[in-house]
Amino acid sequence: MKMAGTGAQGYLRKPDPSHSGLLIFGADTMRVATARQTAIAALIGPQGEEEMRLTRIPAADLRKDPAILDDAIKAQGFFSGHRVAFVEDATDGLAKALTAALLDWQLGDAQIVVTAGQLTAKSALRKAFEGHGSAVAIGIYDDPPNRDDILNALKSAGLAAPSRDIMDGLMELAQTLEPGDFRQTVEKVGLYKLGDDALLTMEDVLACAPQSAEVDVDDVLDVVTQGQAQVLGPVLRNLYAQGVTPVTLCISATRHFKRLYAVASDPGGA
Numbered sequence: 296m297k298m299a300g301t302g303a304q305g306y307l308r309k310p311d312p313s314h315s316g317l318l319i320f321g322a323d324t325m326r327v328a329t330a331r332q333t334a335i336a337a338l339i340g341p342q343g344e345e346e347m348r349l350t351r352i353p354a355a356d357l358r359k360d361p362a363i364l365d366d367a368i369k370a371q372g373f374f375s376g377h378r379v380a381f382v383e384d385a386t387d388g389l390a391k392a393l394t395a396a397l398l399d400w401q402l403g404d405a406q407i408v409v410t411a412g413q414l415t416a417k418s419a420l421r422k423a424f425e426g427h428g429s430a431v432a433i434g435i436y437d438d439p440p441n442r443d444d445i446l447n448a449l450k451s452a453g454l455a456a457p458s459r460d461i462m463d464g465l466m467e468l469a470q471t472l473e474p475g476d477f478r479q480t481v482e483k484v485g486l487y488k489l490g491d492d493a494l495l496t497m498e499d500v501l502a503c504a505p506q507s508a509e510v511d512v513d514d515v516l517d518v519v520t521q522g523q524a525q526v527l528g529p530v531l532r533n534l535y536a537q538g539v540t541p542v543t544l545c546i547s548a549t550r551h552f553k554r555l556y557a558v559a560s561d562p563g564g565a
Contacts, residue, residue, distance in 0.1 A: 296432070297425045301443065303433045307334045308447060312377050314431060315400035316393075316407035318385075318424040320414045321435030325475040330435050331381075331410050338377050338406060346374035350405065354384045361392040368396060368404045378405035385411045390419035397427050440469045440477065448478060452485030457495045464497045464528065468504060471529040480504050501532065512539065512547045519548070520555075 298306055307330050310317060317334060321327045339348045350367040357364055367380040385393065396407060407430075414421045414434075424432035440448070445465050446456055457465070469477050483503035488495065515534055518527050534544070558565050 296428070296430070298431055298433050304444065304447075306431060307433065308337060310334050310338055310406075310431075312338060312406065313402060314406065314429045315397050315404075315427065316409065316424060316430040318409045318411065318420065318430070318432040319435060320411040320421070320432070322413040323435065323474065324412070325473055326435045327410050327412075329474055329478055330433070331408065335379055335381065335408055338379050338408075340376065343376065343379070346376065347372050348374060348376055348378045348405075350378075350380045352380060352382045354382060354386065354389060357382060357385075357389055357392060361395075364392060364396050364407075365399070368400065368407065370405070380405040380407050382407070382409045385409045385420060387414075387419045390423050393420065394423040397423065397430055400429075440466075440474070442466065445469060445481075448481045449485075452481050454481070454485055454488060454495060461495055461497055461500070464500065467526060467528045468500065470526050471533075472505065476505055512544060515544060516548060516551050520551075 307319075319327055319330050319334070335343075335349065343349050350370070352363060352367060364380060364382065370378075372378060382389070382393070393407070393409060400407065409420075409424075411420060421432055424430040442462065445462065449456065449465075456462075468480070472480065480500070480503050484495070484500055487499060487503050512534070515527070515530055518530055531544075535541075
């Protein structure tokens with residue numbers, strides 16, 4: 296079956312252990328990896344990998360020997376608990392082997408989790424999971440994290456729901472950072488606030504946010520002229536962190552808009 300939107304996000308946080316398989320695909324490898332980590336952690340728990348209840352199978356190895364997936368699914372470990380057979384970087388070339396594994400799957404077998412890059416609607420791999428009654432396919436797209444995503448990230452880091460102003464700041468930050476960088480920032484904030492019962496502030500967040508984002512004055516001017524108010528704050532913070540002063544920014548903005556006005560009002564046309 297196919298899942299999307301909030302239903303898909305909820306499923307990744309709490310997958311159904313009675314399902315045979317889960318396919319996570321998308322062009323952004325970092326987002327796909329984050330979703331996969333969330334799902335597998337929910338299935339096997341924090342000790343699952345140490346207890347050898349997670350079997351990693353590179354796609355290249357599975358192409359050479361399709362039987363290794365069947366062995367991983369049926370194998371019984373020393374520790375009790377749910378098991379996962381994880382196939383990484385799969386392509387349509389593995390659709391036949393994965394379809395056979397899904398059909399042969401029985402309750403009590405290791406659940407099949409597969410990650411892949413961008414797949415079209417006609418993809419054989421997508422069809423194998425979307426057309427199976429107890430398997431799920433979830434596409435990960437480039438939409439920025441929404442409010443629920445950020446709240447769940449904060450909760451996972453041991454942080455309480457912040458005030459509205461701080462949440463707005465976090466949403467702005469999430470728009471400017473790569474998903475993995477944003478997740479790591481929230482985790483750092485959780486460690487930074489460990490044992491501190493004071494309310495979360497934007498200073499706490501910025502103290503843990505990456506400072507290496509290279510921006511220049513033109514980036515700010517582009518944001519302003521395009522009316523992208525939601526990303527202006529984070530871009531300004533990165534610019535100020537690099538030593539650019541507000542006076543320099545105002546002078547550059549004045550010159551920029553004077554040039555735009557001169558071009559727009561030229562008798563010969565822009």
